[in-house]
Amino acid sequence: MNVNEKIKARRQELALTAATVAKQANLSIHEYGDIEQHDHEIYDVAQLRAVKKICEVLQADFLALFDMKCAFCEVGIEYLANYSLPRNELLRKRRTELGISQKELGDRVGFYEVEVQNLESKPDHLETWVIENIKELSTVSNVPLQILLNVKCKKCGR
Numbered sequence: 001m002n003v004n005e006k007i008k009a010r011r012q013e014l015a016l017t018a019a020t021v022a023k024q025a026n027l028s029i030h031e032y033g034d035i036e037q038h039d040h041e042i043y044d045v046a047q048l049r050a051v052k053k054i055c056e057v058l059q060a061d062f063l064a065l066f067d068m069k070c071a072f073c074e075v076g077i078e079y080l081a082n083y084s085l086p087r088n089e090l091l092r093k094r095r096t097e098l099g100i101s102q103k104e105l106g107d108r109v110g111f112y113e114v115e116v117q118n119l120e121s122k123p124d125h126l127e128t129w130v131i132e133n134i135k136e137l138s139t140v141s142n143v144p145l146q147i148l149l150n151v152k153c154k155k156c157g158r
Contacts, residue, residue, distance in 0.1 A: 002039040006065055010058045011036075025053040048134065048149065049127040062151040066131075070153035071144035079158055083147050091148075092120040094141045108140045109133065126150070 001009070011021055022032035027050055034041045035054070042051060055062045063070060071077045082090055095105050095116075102116040109116075110133070119125050126134060126148060138145040152158065 003042050003066060004036050004039045007042070007054065007058065007060075008036045010060055014058065016057075021054065021057050024057045025050055027054075043131045045130060047128050047130060051131065052127075052151075061154055062149070063146070063153060068146065070156060070158070071146045072158045073153055073156035077144055083144070083158075086123045087126050087148060087150060088120050088123050090143060091137075091141060094143055095120075098141070105140065109136045 011018065018032055018036065019029050022029045025032065027035075027046075031046070031050075032054075035046055046054075052062065054060075055065060062068075069075050072079050082093060085093065095102070100108075101113075102120070103113040106113045106116045126137075127150075129137075131149070134148050135145055137143075138148050141148075146153070146158075
């Protein structure tokens with residue numbers, strides 16, 4: 001089952017209307033309708049903050065909804081102390097460790113340098129990005145996606 005189908009099924013299970021979920025998630029009915037109707041909308045169009053809000057409204061676990069294994073308790077990636085830093089600081093530090101400029105990072109993830117500057121200066125700027133772009137940033141920066149999404153595992157709490 002695709003994520004959009006899971007979202008719709010969960011909404012129906014809770015006996016909520018699409019309009020109710022849209023309103024509570026601060027989306028227009030059209031934006032929310034597109035998320036339920038198109039399987040890639042949630043990855044390519046919806047901002048991360050909206051996706052998290054939908055999960056909250058539907059009482060759905062983010063990692064489970066997206067069939068993501070916990071990077072730490074299921075995949076076995078070591079949890080580094082840096083992962084507890086605010087995401088903007090973590091990304092600035094990681095970019096510096098990689099020895100690349102803001103422009104180079106922007107080029108690698110398909111954004112202008114100014115977007116990387118915003119990313120590194122604003123703690124919650126990643127909430128305005130879409131999941132597909134965050135995945136690319138995760139790959140380029142070698143920071144687990146779960147950390148960049150700022151979602152916790154219900155099993156291990158990381």
